[in-house]
Amino acid sequence: MYTVKAYAATSATSPLAPLSIPRRDPLKHDVQIDILFCGVCHSDIHHVRDEFGSAMPTIFPIVPGHEIVGRVTSIGADVTKHNIGDIVAVGCLVDAESTCPHCRVNREQYSPTKVLTYNSPDKHGTAPATYGGYAESIVVDERFVLRVPGNLDLAGVAPLVCAGITAYSPIRRWGVTKGQKVGIVGLGGLGHMGVKFARSLGAHVVLFTTSPRKREDALRIGAHEVVVSRNPDEMAAHVNTFDFILDTVSAPHDLNEYLALLHPEGNLTLVGASAEKIDVSAYSLIFGGRSLSGSLIGGIAETQEMLDFCGEHNIVSDVEVIGMQDINEAYQRLEKGDVKYRFSIDMSTLKNT
Known part of the structure; x- marks a missing residue:
């Protein structure tokens, strides 16, 4: 010793x-x-x-x-x-x-x-x-x-x-690849790694943020598009278009809004852990066969x-x-x-x- x-x-x-x-x-x-x-x-x-x-x-x-x-x-x-x-x-x-x-x-x-x-x-x-x-x-x-x-x-x-493996593991598990449309919710320690991995795998990457000020940095890191999630018009423009969304935000937010963005059989994976109760409508999952999952490192x-x-x-x-x-x-x-x-x-x- x-x-x-x-x-x-x-x-x-x-x-x-x-x-x-x-x-x-x-x-x-x-x-x-x-x-x-x-x-x-x-x-x-x-x-x-x-x-x-x-x-x-x-x-x-x-x-x-x-x-x-x-x-x-x-x-x-x-x-x-x-x-x-x-x-x-x-x-x-x-x-x-x-x-x-x-x-x-x-x-x-x-x-x-x-x-x-x-x-x-x-x-x-x-x-x-x-x-x-x-x-x-x-x-x-x-x-x-x-x-x-x-x-x-x-x-x-x-x-x-x-932070790296926490973002990488679900991206690989759900088969993110070239030509897919992938969303990353939040531009922090986990989110910025998600953007880098999805971009390197050839996906079209959309970063969701509540802050318009993060647009420039998200594009620098590798996002193709940035959506301000508080803007209903920007969110509506992407309904039913995503193959996969990685949610890195730990603050309470409405998951149903993001589930609606997935195309049929798309997946939303949570890696941001909130202590708050999560309310998800069964209809958000059933109609379209969408799935919600979590991932740990x-x-x-x-x-x-x-x-x-x-x-x-x-x-x-x-x-x-x-x-x-x-x-x-x-x-x-x-x-x-x-x-x-x-x-x-x-x-x-x-x-x-």
């Missing part, structure tokens, strides 16, 4: 502050990683403030961070997938039983045995809970360590293993596929790089939507805190 510098919250009302945390020595299938960049996800804030309640109570102290990119510094005796010096990534998962039905079909994210990168019970007994990527280094089972294409900017790679194999796709198409997240000492301000800005479109922490700055 060894100790590293990290940033942690010690209570739901505490700011993130420096803390020394323990890490296990690498076991025979483990990879030890020096963390270079770590993305900031909105779920980090929810966990730090214990906002998931009894469904997922926070174990304090908590070290957030599940969008990790780093360099391999040590490997266990039986590791075969990675070598010292490799640039790798770690997303939301660090372990799961390989024999469960979900794991056998590469859907580890739905496994009842999954271990989250932070705030899960630590089966190794190193600490009360797993500690995430706001730290100097991390030790992870090689099965959950991902290869990073060498041509990509590492600060922009970090959010790919959460992606499995490890699919996440690797996504990274390889990003390498082939030179796709990264649009990020603002910050120092570790700026994290509390970044949380405040993230809650206001004041970032285009993800914060990425330069973890070398942790040494100066």
